[in-house]
Amino acid sequence: DTEVTQTPKHLVMGMTNKKSLKCEQHMGHRAMYWYKQKAKKPPELMFVYSYEKLSINESVPSRFSPECPNSSLLNLHLHALQPEDSALYLCASRPGQGTNEQFFGPGTRLTVL
């Protein structure tokens, strides 16, 4: 299996809802990433997990809560989001620190009403 999967593909939620995004990879990669991407803009890094430990938090608001239950799975828990949080959320993984490229999932299109 050489891909990163993300579920759901689309998500619509109200500002008071709690939802989660899921990312999975079975390539044995030990670094996993969450990015936020607005239309026609580059991805913005949110979080990095390295060997299942949070290693980078790019000053993301606490309404976004990442979780890495095991080496194959990465979640992003969402609570009390704002309409400006509507975006494409991308997950990526890579084997570990070093010179390897990141493998991106197809993304979850999130709309906050």
Next chain:
Amino acid sequence: AQSVAQPEDQVNVAEGNPLTVKCTYSVSGNPYLFWYVQYPNRGLQFLLKYITGDNLVKGSYGFEAEFNKSQTSFHLKKPSALVSDSALYFCALEGGTGFQKLVFGTGTRLLVSP
């Protein structure tokens, strides 16, 4: 701090003609450079990378890129464009003090006309 510049928001080229998408970078130390492509409503797909060695790097789908250290550039090229190459292209840099972070350029939309 490291940065990546893609000076063109859009590049237009006719099918069959060569294409170039420009990228320049700024970093302390040796850069790791990448090109990614994104089709509408999709994730990013890796095209190629420069880490060390030969300055001409060949990648997926017939793309190649030339690393030029003196000009701090890493331009993406293809000898003969296809309509299906139309997409959003991102140059990215990993280097300096942040070896876990990819710093992306602003992206260049490539439009290949039939």
